[in-house]
Amino acid sequence: MPRRELNREKVLDAALELASEEGLDGLSMRKLAKKLGVEAMSLYNHVANKTDILDGIAERAYTSIERADPSLPWPERLKVTALAMYKTLKKHPIVPMAVAKDRANPTSTAALLPLDDMVGALFEAGLDEVQARQVLSALNGLVFGSLMLATAGFDREFSTRAEAEQLKPYRTKVDRTLIPNFSRLFDAIENADPERDLEAALDLLISGLVTRTTS
Secondary structure (H helix, E strand, O other), rough: OOHHHHHOHHHHHHHHHHHHHHHHOOOOHHHHHHHHOOOOHHHHHOOOOOHHHHHHHHHHHHHOOOOOOOOHHHHHHHHHHHHHHHHHHHOOOOOHHHHHOOOOOOOOOOHHHHHHHHHHHHHHOOHHHHHHHHHHHHHHHHHHHHHHHHHHOOOOOOOHHHHHHHHHHHHOOOOOOOHHHHHHHHHHHOOOOOHHHHHHHHHHHHHHHEEEEEE
């Protein structure tokens, strides 16, 4: 097998590509070594194990999330950061899948700064620790839920047509006379735009939070 100059970045790049192609369970040290054209043992000079690889991939994604201008009012900082997280993670659905399944935990300072920015905005709004945790959970739920819907459960590349594709079985099997209310949404779901829908949901959540904290 030909020798190839390796470093951690090259290993993580190849691992991200392999995981995107074959899923989390398809990522192994043996397959990764084969993809890189090296012996499996040589990988351990750069990564400790599969967990370290997944953590490294997630770290790189979270570190690249664009941070909001700290001079913006706290409601805008929340929205900007949540949308930036969504836009970054949708590029590689395998990353939010790994995080959601607790198989990757980005814990470096650089990776946690966007999260810290959101919590700081919530404290600035006047929330206590419990309230901030609750709202942060809701924000993460919106971001990850939108990603899941737009990637068919993180299993496909991001698509604005993902929800429309998932709707097909309902269109053919649901009796609209028996399920009249949900059926009314079919056309709206067919024309959904995941990012626009996320932005609208964030506006609802944040405007409600503004009302609550100023009343």
